[in-house]
Amino acid sequence: MxxxxxxxxxxxxxxxxxxxxxxxxxxxxxxxxxxxxxxxxxxxxxxxxxxxxxxxxxxxxxxxxxxxxxxxxxxxxxxxxxxxxxxxxxxxxxxxxxxxxxxxxxxxxxxxxxxxxxxxxxxxxxxxxxxxxxxxxxxxxxxxxxxxxxxxxxxxxxxxxSIRWLTEHGFLVPVRGFAPAADAVTEALKGIRVQRGDYVEADLGAAMNQKELVGDIVSTWQARGEDRQTLCFATSIAHSKAIRDDFEAVGVSIAHIDAYTSTDERRDIIARFKAREIRVLTSVNVLGIGFDVPDASCLILARPTLSEALHIQQMGRGIRRAEGKVDCLVLDHSGNTLKHGLPIHFEVPDLDDSETGTGEVRKKKDKDALVKCSHCGALMERGEVTCTECGLDRPTRTSKVSYRDGDLVEFGEASHRYEAGKAERQHFYQAAMGYLLSRGKKPGAAFYMTQERYPGFKPPFEWRELEPVEPTPAEHRWIKSRNIRWAKGRERAQGTRH
CATH class of the missing domain: 3.40.50.300 (P-loop containing nucleotide triphosphate hydrolases)
Structure with a gap:
């Protein structure tokens, strides 16, 4: 046992x-x-x-x-x-x-x-x-x-x-996500009929199987997917096959499975997916419930749904632990995550004992569970000010405008910013040292990186003697986005000189 x-x-x-x-x-x-x-x-x-x-x-x-x-x-x-x-x-x-x-x-x-x-x-x-x-x-x-x-x-x-507790205690992996083309999806869903608490699948397939939406799925995965093993949830067989065709057109190994895929073929496809011979699996109504392949660390949500249960079941395909897996990346082309939230937001309600009605219990929500970073499309908690993906602050109505690397960007008021403690700043300094050393660079630049991360803060001189550590995923993403901003700023400066 x-x-x-x-x-x-x-x-x-x-x-x-x-x-x-x-x-x-x-x-x-x-x-x-x-x-x-x-x-x-x-x-x-x-x-x-x-x-x-x-x-x-x-x-x-x-x-x-x-x-x-x-x-x-x-x-x-x-x-x-x-x-x-x-x-x-x-x-x-x-x-x-x-x-x-x-x-x-x-x-x-x-x-x-x-x-x-x-x-x-x-x-x-x-x-x-x-x-x-x-x-x-x-x-x-x-x-x-x-x-x-x-x-x-x-x-x-x-x-x-709860999922939050299981995640915080290491039994499940955390989720980070992006919501590209959310406005285009909202527009595509106008007029879609709703029956039994969810969109009518026939209408949904026609609405979402548009060339520009499918193309956006492929280009976003190329830019954001980090070459991860990926599951894609489509709206119909035709939609899933269109996604497969567009991935194949750019040389990505992908397979489509549906209810008509034979048992032997399905077994072979899953084995090849586990062996990383196939990078993306796309399907409709096959991967959402009970599909147990923890290797998947990226999810493409291309099927809009009003069902919180279906959304959480789909998210569940990516949160299981696997060797070398530190988190799950969600590329949400459906708007589901903005509406229903990340797995950690789900709480089990009391059982409904109503005599009438079909579908599922719905929680009354005044606002969407998450918001989208206006700079990079990353999903953020409503109370967060600084995006952990791109490092930029969310615009606010009372924001003041500043320049960064030559781009006009809006920043939230300083009074609303999260104030990091000494332990967090010290850990970032050590993580920056570790990052620099791993790339053959001098660790002294950690001083300036920490100043950038925490404006107005000057790292103590004695921190130079601390041991370097490996960055956390959030620290690594901030350093990565900082390097991208720095490189783009340098390119613009060189272009101006020429």
Whole structure:
């Protein structure tokens, strides 16, 4: 068995306490990458130790294999109830089943515990099982339990740690993002019909599959994508293929997958993606839920959605940890992140128990969760003044105008600027030394870089004796943007002389 993280053990304890209190229908809300399947396996193992059997129900056929592999690795005897792959017996500890096959063939009635994966996608077959098997405990698993009426079927909600907590404690990687062409996307979405709480896919595909929008996706990835392994979420098969064609036209290795891609071909494509033979995977409605390839560290959001659940599920494909992965870069061509926020902004609400309505629970928001840097398009918190990507300050209505490197730029009032502490400034000084030494340059320039980073501050003389350190991602981005500004200023100066 895999060793549980403390927060996973706490979630299991909370579910067991709920069972002791008489709850037969519980829901565990745990972020993508938080280990829902591992928790499910430990729950199943606990049932097996009591001589019981478990049923694990998935929403998508491709999730069956993932669950089987995880349960096998945890030492459980696993049976399968899924189409032509069906093979199970009473001697198995746990049966992994697709809800589609249960609908067609029924589920084994000798199980003692039912675990429903992605339970926010609740089928009538799930509901009928719960209504028929009243004495059997059901536990739903979801990262985004936002569906209306979910509280009528699950009466106890157990919240795992938030995405923010998991990120801050190193279980998930942080996200940084850009929102290019947001105005063009807003214009393209005018008049798009909305049904069941989201845009009509047929209308959406036609609106977003415009040559200029597709071309912007490719050019932005070339400029910002940092040659990362990338997943792209498109609006339709035609849109996804158009994106593929434009990437191929500039020599980028890319593959398209959809619901009609054969299992063998999909397996081959994913293997080549993991081997970095394919740099970009583009799809529609395939990569968003349950797709588990942590190697991806860049996401292209090209499918606008009003669904916060879908947005967070898509973001979840990039926040899992992997070797050498320090963060996830989001290139948002949909406006979703401005509307719904980054993963760290998501909080699990109480379960909705309304009798009517479809879709998902919506939070009332007076303003968008994030704003866009007017200089580089980076996504920023509303309260942030200085962009961590380009190092420039956000314009404000009461701003004063200054010149920097020959360009007219607006800067926020000094009274509203974030005041860094001594420890942060010292660390930046050491990081600047480390950066310079790694490039064969003299570390003395760290003095001037720190003065630029913190105007009006003079680093103490004794800091010269400090040990150099590796820059954090934010420090490295600031130094990089500073070097770009300096180089452009030098080019303009040389052009003026000529």
């Amino acid at each position: 895999f060793e549980l993280h403390p927060y996973q053990a706490q979630a299991i304890d909370a579910l067991r306490e709920g069972a002791r209190q008489g709850y037969k229908r519980q829901l565990l809300a745990l972020a993508t990458g938080g280990g829902k399947t591992v928790v499910a396996a430990h729950l199943a193992h606990g049932a097996v130790e009591k001589g019981h059997k478990a049923l694990f129900v998935v929403d998508r056929i491709e999730l069956v294999g993932q669950a089987v592999r995880t349960f096998n690795e945890l030492g459980l005897h696993v049976g399968v109830l899924q189409g032509e792959n069906t093979s199970f017996a009473r001697t198995d500890d746990i049966i992994v089943a697709s809800i589609q096959t249960i609908r067609a063939r029924q589920a084994p009635d000798w199980v003692h515990l039912v675990l429903i994966d992605e339970c926010h996608i609740l089928h009538q077959t799930h509901i009928k099982l719960m209504e028929r098997w009243t004495a059997i405990p059901f536990i739903g698993l979801s990262a985004t339990p936002l569906r209306k009426g979910l509280g009528r079927h699950f009466t106890n909600l157990v919240r795992g740690p």
